[in-house]
Amino acid sequence: MATTKTVQIEATLGEAFTIESKIRDHTMYVDQPAAGGGADTGPTPLEYLLLSLASCIGSIARIIASQRKLPLRSMTIGVTGELDLDHLLGKSDQGRAGFGELKISVKMDCDMSLEEQKQFLHDVDARCPVSDSLINGCSVSLEVAE
Secondary structure (H helix, E strand, O other), rough: OOOOOOOOOOOOEEEOOOEEEEEEEEEEEEEOOOOHHOOOOOHHHHHHHHHHHHHHHHHHHHHHHHOOOOOEEEEEEEEEEOOHHHHOOOOOOOOOOOOOOOOEEEEEEEEEOOOHHHHHHHHHHHHOHHHHHHHHHOOOOOOOOO
């Protein structure tokens, strides 16, 4: 039987677009830029999604490097995606609201050849739960709480 972990957060929408979430001992804010009607108190949900992917890749890389005793000194992980703003803003029902593709660029400070780095990143991606959830999808249920 697999060992499982439940991950749960709660977020509250306040004034305008500001969303506050208390996660453990951290208070985090999600917002829109001022040009988009927000107060710019924090990153947007889309920026957090990309950060979640990048930071998961970095975390799993650190775990694997530690397990294999690999000299991974640091990583710089860039994530880029484009989406259809017309669909997102309700101006069109064509296309989709989400990203069609996310491009990840990783630069490592390590003592591995290019081929070893490619294999290492493949192994990292195979164990990254955020990447797995995005690539393979996961069901999402939305309900009104009573």
